Amino acid sequence: MSGTYLGLPSFPDAAHTSTHDTQLRANLTHATHTIRTKRATAINELPDWPQLRTAGAAIKDHTLHHLDHYLLQLETAVTNAGGTVHWATDADEANRITTHIIHTTGETEVVKVKSMATQETGLNEALHTAGIHAYETDLAELIVQLAHDKPSHILVPAIHKNRTEIRDIFHNEMAHWGRPAPDHLTDNPTDLAEAARLHLREKFLRTKIGISGANFMIAETGTLVVVESEGNGRMCLTLPDTLISIVGIEKIIPTFQDLEVFLQTLPRSSTAERMNPYTTMWTGTTTHDGPKNFHLILLDNGRTDTLADTTGRQALRCIRCSACLNVCPVYERAGGHAYGSPYPGPIGAILTPQLRGTTTPLDASLPYASTLCGACYDVCPVAINIPEILVHLRERVAEQGEGHRAERAAMRAATWLLDHPAALSAVERAASATRGLHPARLPLPGPAKAWSDARDLPDVAAEPFRAGWKKARGAGGAPRKDKDTPR
Amino acid sequence: MRVALFLTCVNDALYPGTGWATVRLLERLGVEVDFPAAQTCCGQPQFNTGYRHETEPLVRRMARAFDGYDYVVTPSGSCAAMVRDNYPRIGAKALAEGRGPELADAAASLQNRTLELTEFLVDVLEVTDVGAYFPHTVTYHPSCHGLRMLGLGERPRKLLQAVKGLELRELDGAEECCGFGGTFAVKNPDVSLAMGHDKVRHALDTGATILCGADNSCLVHLDGILRRNHAPLHTLHLAEILASTEQHPYQPTTTGATR
DSSP states (O other): OOGGGTTOOOHHHHHHHHTTOHHHHHHHHHHHHHHHHHHHHHHHTOTTHHHHHHHHHHHHHHHHHTHHHHHHHHHHHHHHTTOEEEEESSHHHHHHHHHHHHHHHTOOEEEEOOOHHHHHHTHHHHHHHTTOEEEEOSHHHHHHHHTTOOOOSSSOTTTTOOHHHHHHHHHHHHHHHSSOOOTTOOSOHHHHHHHHHHHHHHHHHHOOEEEEOOSEEETTTTEEEEEESSSHHHHHHHSSSEEEEEEEGGGEESOTTTHHHHHHHHHHHHTOOSSOSEEEEEOSOBTTBSOSEEEEEEEOTTHHHHHTOTTGGGGGGOOOOOHHHHHOHHHHHHOGGGGOSSSOHHHHHHHHHHHHOSOSHHHHHGGGSOOOOOHHHHHOTTOOOHHHHHHHHHHHHHHHOGGGHHHHHHHHHHHHHHTOHHHHHHHHHHHHHTGGGOOSSOOOSTHHHHHHTTSOOOOOOSSOHHHHHHHHHTTSSSOOTTOOOOO | OOEEEOOOHHHHHHOHHHHHHHHHHHHHTTOOEEOOTTOOOOOHHHHHHTOHHHHHHHHHHHHHHTTTOSEEEESOHHHHHIIIIIHHHHHHHHHHTTOOSHHHHHHHHHHTTEEEHHHIIIIISOOSOOOOBOOSEEEEEOOHIIIIISOOTTHHHHHHHTSBTOEEEOOTTTTSOOSOTTTHHHHSHHHHHHHHHHHHHHHHHTTOSEEEESOHHHHHHHHHHHHHTTOSOEEEEHHHHHHOOSSSOOOOSSOGGGO
16 A cells, blocks of 8 residues: 555554544544434435345445456456556556556646545655656545645545634645635635635646546446546546546446446445435547546555455445444544554454555554444445454454464463353452452553553452352352342 | 343453342342353453454353353343354354364354343343332443344333333433443553543433443443542443332442442
8 A cells, every 4th residue: 555654653552642632533523423413314314225235235245256257347348448458466556557658648747536546556656756746636635635644534535624724724835736825715615615626627627637546347338437526526537638547446346237226325325415416437438528548557456365355355345435434433533544544444444454464563453443333334335344354353463463472371361261260260259359459540551551541440349249149049040048149 | 931140251250239130130020040150251352352262262161151041141232242243253263264063053052042131121021111210310321232233222221211210311422332342442542531531421411320331341441430530420230220129229239448
């Protein structure tokens, strides 16, 4: 994945900072709660939501099982329609192919449709190194780019910014990238949108190359689909002479008809809209209309490895709706940057360690960035069992990690104790006998300190249940004549 | 009907009162309760932290301890969910790793008989009014595993609403996680506490004097925050409220008296 995210702190360390950022917390709580409520309303309108969810998961699973077949079918269809198909095994290769295509045209500027795939490959940074300016045209991506920041949400990349901060970014940065912000710009959303519109319009009309990802690729027709809300995407996809689309291989669906499921579930899950305002589809090239050259770059970048894992492969069903982010209590407090990749939140916690591996402290910490509360699974429109995959990946991390040696020893000791009830009973009795000595706060390092820094430790019972039961009831269940059940 | 109490390790050591309350409640409703002494822990801490193999002896132990009982009833949605949701997964993986069907069989033997307390009351005994008396204002936090993995739905709240004298106050953001999450509480203490403080704030906003839950593992986290901040709110397991009657009202069995 993108080099821009490498070297970031582990999730707990990043969250240590972000949870204490009151402005960030307020921005995130407000935004996620608003969209969460709207989404629930939009979903409840559909009596067949459970069936749509099952259908979406089934279509994706079927496609993933026969991915080789559908990818070749797609390649043939795109080629027959006048497009050129490239295959990229990793981020570097995708960026190299893209850079080469742009160099061939002699252009030095591109406009971009918001795209997770190009965030993943770090395309903008690669193009910058090659002397090519990439302009983000999605409003939120524009804000993030102008601020020299990173996206913190899949759908709302600038969710961590409020409108006053955005006004300041526009005011200070727009002039360096093109048309400056109007004088006396206010933080009124209408004024901010107008400033962005004027700034971007100049880019759309001048730039000869557009770069996009795609929400879906239809194998039977070779059609690519982008859904969006602002119309900037349609401008990028139709105005330039050359269109380069960089798409993860899991974005494929077999037929045009399959699309109807996702065009219902995606907008409702993501923006809580019944349908998304702009759906743009393109199939190769068309005479006298749209781009004259079309290049499709099919991106693997860890996806076939993910596919090989029978539990983890569910993550490849993801349609990037971000519903899981908006309900996640951990994301809400930690913020998107703590996840150290373009994919934050619950889906990021399972997708990033699969695409990127679990060798860095950051990637190894991601499967633990969840309480396993299951809210993400509940809302997922393609029924990805995110908690199941988190636990599965924790096992992978625990098995490979040197850092988990002490933890494994502790877990083994606990299992031994719990597999020997007489020993457990002795430990419990000892703890009860010394309970008056247990402090409510522990001056120790490690997990005990992490608990007791801000929480009192619980009291140990005067008499553990198993000891009391043995005394009152003996081996059987009925109360002894001489004893009563403790009150 | 032979019913075994699956107490859970947390309740055994820290909340025996919840165990006794469960016993009193069930016996009051005419159920014969046994406590198989071979039981210990379901293995959830190991499993959820990534130590599946360390869980396996405990799966076997659970299956042996509760062999022959019609129902295994537990006052913990989280531990019931471990048995119902994760045991089959552990069995299937052992099978896939070529280690035979033994663990899968052990998991299957428990899966359909293991019920969380409110499920047993509402679905098997078919009662919602258990004859309890508890003259306090109460707010209820539905723990995630009971809520989502088991789908307890309205069962706990229906039971609470039928308690004489009890005033149930609605908890804002009730279905949001409290931030405990087992080892999450110490692996990600900042986020855990941020979530816990929000939950506690909402609970205090209700004006209730009791924060009730059906899972002591969540309550140990919330209680730790409440006590550290000397907040005027006490946590209590649902079983203790349901066990309380006019003749034998709730009395704390473990108090902070040692501090």
